[in-house]
Every structure is written in structure tokens, then in C-alpha cells.
Amino acid sequence: MRQEPFSGEFREGMPFLGGSLWIDFVNTTPIIKGELLDLIGTESALSHWAAQANIGTPDTENRDDPAALHALRAQLADAFDRLAASEPLPADLIATINGLIERSSVRRRIGAGAAVEEHVEYGGPPVASAVAWDFAHFLDAFEHQRMRHCDNPACTMQFYDVGKNNRRRWCTMSLCGNRDKVAQYRERKAIARQH
Numbered sequence: 001m002r003q004e005p006f007s008g009e010f011r012e013g014m015p016f017l018g019g020s021l022w023i024d025f026v027n028t029t030p031i032i033k034g035e036l037l038d039l040i041g042t043e044s045a046l047s048h049w050a051a052q053a054n055i056g057t058p059d060t061e062n063r064d065d066p067a068a069l070h071a072l073r074a075q076l077a078d079a080f081d082r083l084a085a086s087e088p089l090p091a092d093l094i095a096t097i098n099g100l101i102e103r104s105s106v107r108r109r110i111g112a113g114a115a116v117e118e119h120v121e122y123g124g125p126p127v128a129s130a131v132a133w134d135f136a137h138f139l140d141a142f143e144h145q146r147m148r149h150c151d152n153p154a155c156t157m158q159f160y161d162v163g164k165n166n167r168r169r170w171c172t173m174s175l176c177g178n179r180d181k182v183a184q185y186r187e188r189k190a191i192a193r194q195h
């Protein structure tokens, strides 16, 4: 069970544009075409999302509890804003994350290119554990000024800007960036007509 590095934007219509798995997890309530969706709202939706997130869910013993996942998502959404504002994280979130990662074990080996490869075996529910691991790694090395909400006020998505210039404004150009360009163009045209 290895998490692939961030790539692409949409996988089968689901946004994976947060720059980190835990942010993609928070972004599972996107507004697409004016409709608020919950991409982990049902068991089948959840396993579909997990597959696109490259999280293997092999054993039936440790299943993710939908209610626990929804609670974790709400906690992490709150954590996103706290981290972006350089505020401390609540103790109950830390306890939840520790509870998940303490059940997992890590094996390391030297792989291709003499790089150390990390293989995590999740001892707890797979989606919650993978998200918790990602969040813990994220805390290790992040810059708070790279954490932003999409500039479109009608959009719910947030992201970690991994770009060199840290100037990303939109979740995606296709969903929100181009919309803004069109709006600006119309505005300029309307102003031009008034003169």
C-alpha cells in the first residue's frame, strides 16, 4: 500500500488537487456544477474514492466506519484553517491521529537509486489510517503560507501550493480559474460599453 505522489487533478471526476492526500480527503465535499457532493457519503462511494486515492482496502476486518470518517474530515477541515493561520491544533485531533498511526507499522528498505523506501502497514481502518499518516508527514514539513482556499468564493476546495512561486489561486483552471477569466472579460466589456 503505497501512496503515489501527487499527480493530476481529476480522477474519474473526483478532485485530487489538494497537493496532499489528507487535503484531498477534506476536499471530498466539492461543489461540482452547482451541486454539493459527498464523495465518501456511501460505502460504495468511499471504496471508489479510496481506489482512486491509491489506498488499498484489502481486509474486511478493519473497515472504515463512515461516521468516524465524516468526523475525521470535519476535524481536518478545521485543522487546515488552523495550520494556515499558524494556530495550534486541538488536542482531540492529535489524539485521533496518534490513535490511528500508532496501530500502523513502518518497514524501510533501500530501493532503486539507493533511496530509502517506506512501506506502511495500516493496523487500523485503511482510509482513516492512510489519511492520518499523510497528515502526520505533512505536519513534519509544511509552510503555512502555502495553504489556501480556492479564490472562487463559491468553491469549497482547498490546497497546498507546491509551486515554486506559491502563486496558485484556483483549485483548477478548468473549474474556477477560467470562470474568473470569463467574468473579468465580461466585466471589462460591460464597463467599456458604458463609456
Ligand SMILES: [Zn+2]
Residues within 6 Å of the ligand: 150, 151, 152, 155, 156, 157, 170, 171, 172, 175, 176
Ligand atoms: Zn475552485
